[in-house]
Structures are given as C-alpha cells and as structure tokens.
Amino acid sequence: MTTIEVDNSLLQDDQAETLLASALLSSAMRYELPALLERVSPDDFYDPTFAALWAGARKLSDEGKRISRRTLIAACESVPRRQHVIDSLAGMYVNEAEVPEAATSLIEKSKWRKLIGGLTTGIEHALMAESYDDALQMATDKLRVVSESAGMPLGPKRLSELADEWLEWLQAEPEDSRVFETPWPTLNEVLAGGLHSGRVYVWGGRPGAGKSLAAINVAAYVAEMGHTSLTFSLEMGDREVVSRVVAAGAEAEYGQITKREVDPYNMGKIGLYLDHRVQDAEMYIHDGMNMKIEKMYSIAKQMKASAVGLDVVIIDHIGLAKATDPRVTREQQVAHISRMGKLMAKELDVVVIFAAQLNRGPANEGVPPKISDLRESGAIEQDADVVILLHHEIVEGLRTGDITLIIGKNRTGKNDVQVLLPYRPHYAKLG
DSSP: OOOOOOOGGGTOOHHHHHHHHHHTTOGGGTTTHHHHHHHSOGGGOSSHHHHHHHHHHHHHHHTTOOOOHHHHHHHTTTSTTHHHHHHHHHTSOOOGGGHHHHHHHHHHHHHHHHHHHHHHHHHHHHTTOSSHHHHHHHHHHHHHHHHTTTOSOSSOOOHHHHHHHHHHHHTOOGGGSOEEOOSOHHHHHHTTTSEETTOEEEEEEOTTSSHHHHHHHHHHHHHHTTOEEEEEESSSOHHHHHHHHHHHHHTOOHHHHHHTOOOHHHHHHHHHHIIIIITTOEEEEEEOSSOBHHHHHHHHHHHHHSSSOOOEEEEEOGGGSBOSOTTSOHHHHHHHHHHHHHHHHHHHTOEEEEEEEBOOOGGGTTSOOOGGGBSSOTHHHHHOSEEEEEEOOEETTEEOSEEEEEEEEETTSOSSEEEEEEEEGGGTEEO
C-alpha cells in the first residue's frame, strides 16, 4: 500500500477556522451570522471541535434562538472541554471585514480535502488491481464518487415541475398574486398591476426631487392596504419618517408638523388619520446610519419568517448603505449592495425598492434624467427590474407643481413611458 504525503497548508486553514468559530460569539457579527451559518457547513471545518460548535450554532439559528456563550454551551453537550473552548473564543477580537474571506478559504480547503482524499483512495485501490484497465476503472469510479457525492445540486428544477408552479401562479386569485398596488393608478397600469414580489425597483432622483417622499408614500399605502412594509431609513430618523407619513396620510401641513405648531384644523385631520388608518397598518421603520446590506437582509429574513410576515422592503437610500468590504472601490461596494438587494427580493419573495441618487450639476438642472445618471454603479441599472426616474420641469426658473415619473426600464411593461402626478411637498406627498 502506497501513502501519499500532502502539504497540510492545502488541507486546512487554522486561522480561518478560529476566526469563524469566534465570530459565533461576536456582537459585531450578530446580523451577518445567519447568512454565514447557511454558507459554511460544519463539514467544512478540519477541527472536529469547531465543526461541532458550528453544528450547535446552526441548530440554535434554525430554532430561532439567540447564539450566546450560554446557549452554545448548552447546545454542544457532547463536545469535550466545550466550556473552555467557548470561553477562549468569546475573548477573541473579530475583524468582521476578514470574515467573508475566511469563509471562502475554509470552503476551498474543504473541497481540497475531499478531492485529495478521493484521489488518494483511488490510487491506493488502483495499485491493488490486476490489470491497467481494472486500475483505471477503480480510479475513475472513485473520482466519480467524489464529484457526485453531493448528488443533484440544489437549484435546478425540471420544466414540468416549473410548469405546474407557473400554472398555479397564472390561475391564482388576485389576493394571492403578490402584486402590490402603489398609490397611483396610472403607474400601476404601467407596472402590470403594481409592484411584483421577487423584483427590484429603483426610484432615482436628484437631491430634493422627492424620491424619499415617493418611497414613504408607497410604504404607508401598502401597509394601509393590509400588507407589511419595512423601511430602512439610512438618512432620516424615525420621527421624521413618521412626520412625513402622517402629513401625507392626513393631508396635513408638513411645515406645521416639523415646527410642532399645528393649528386646530390640521390637528383634526391628523387625529382622524391616526384613529382610522394607522392602528392596523403593518408599516415598520428601522432607522440607523452605517447599516450594512447584510444586516438589512438578516432583519428582513427574520420578519419574513415571523408571524408578521413581510411584503415590501424599502432602502432609503442605496448610497448611504455601509460598505461590506471597505477595501474595494465605491462602485464595487454599491454593486454588492445592489446584488444583495436582488437576492433579498428573490429568496424572501418580497418587493425591494431602492431609492437612489442621480448625478447632479448645473448643466443637468431642468433636463430630464436618464438611467445613465444613476450614481456610483452601473450594477444598479443592471440588477433592477424597474427604474423610475423623478423629474421636475422648470419653467422660468420655477417648478411647475407637477412631477414626472419617467419609466427608464421596465421588465413588466413598456419602457420610456411618463406618468405625470401633482407634486405636493407641503403634504409630503406625490399625487
């Protein structure tokens, strides 16, 4: 029997394994951890203790339980010296920017171990064969076992299976179609009924054009129609968002609300709105600066799995999302955020709306925007199913009082369509 020596650096990455194991107990990784646990398997670890801890953390995550020192110790009863190991990991510093690269290294080493193990066994068995043909067959069979060990990959579906699902979708009742109307009937017509789950919508506008107003109007309307919306406000605090929601819903003077000098007439309208339209509205707001897209995805995923559910996610705006990897260019950072939004829409079966800045300059004032004006990354346009650009026509140096929604891209209908709406900023409202 022949033994093949292999450099251990090809088979394991001790530093990456320790970093990932310590990430289980890092507060900085709290929101990124669910996605990380899905990506990395316990079998990817070379160290059996780390593999067992990872399996225990996965079990806690699947059960919706928080991963902490205490719960992880309880979940890993069969692991020798588990308390000592977990205490050591809990005291380690975790650089969250290094975790994605460590996960990639760990998975790569795992693949190498499986491949080399299969090749080694195949060679050892082949050397025991009585002929070259038998040896070749043994080696080939072992390689086939390695390549097919995972069986049919997850993801591909037969056309017949997809056709059955498609027919159910086609014949579904309107209330089950997961198409959510916007507040503007003319826009709904252009968008084949409204906002479709699983798709990404980009609302682009220059500063002050009204993209945040439009996004908040949609979030409130969807919630009032009996669906669930979640708005990540990366620029405004929740109090300002609520002020805009109330002003638009009650058609109360926004300026009075911001100054907290509301006259009796507007206060009466606000009271009616709060009493009759807010109490049952499933509109959720999460304000916070420096939030990563992975954190938003994790929060959305938890809401989707909860009794509340989730239908529409709004991110206002994409340019303010914190970079996952600060070492790459801003264009690459925004491209990553955009693709994660696409993943969120498809995997959670929700509508994702990005508010996005358009490039501005003296030459652009009063000129209708184009998709190429989207700031920082062409990936935004590529990943979006629909791009809506906001434009104010300027006449004699003043806005006309209307706003034009330019449909720059539309996978659900016609492109280059324009929808004209009244622009009423005094009510924080479009339409």
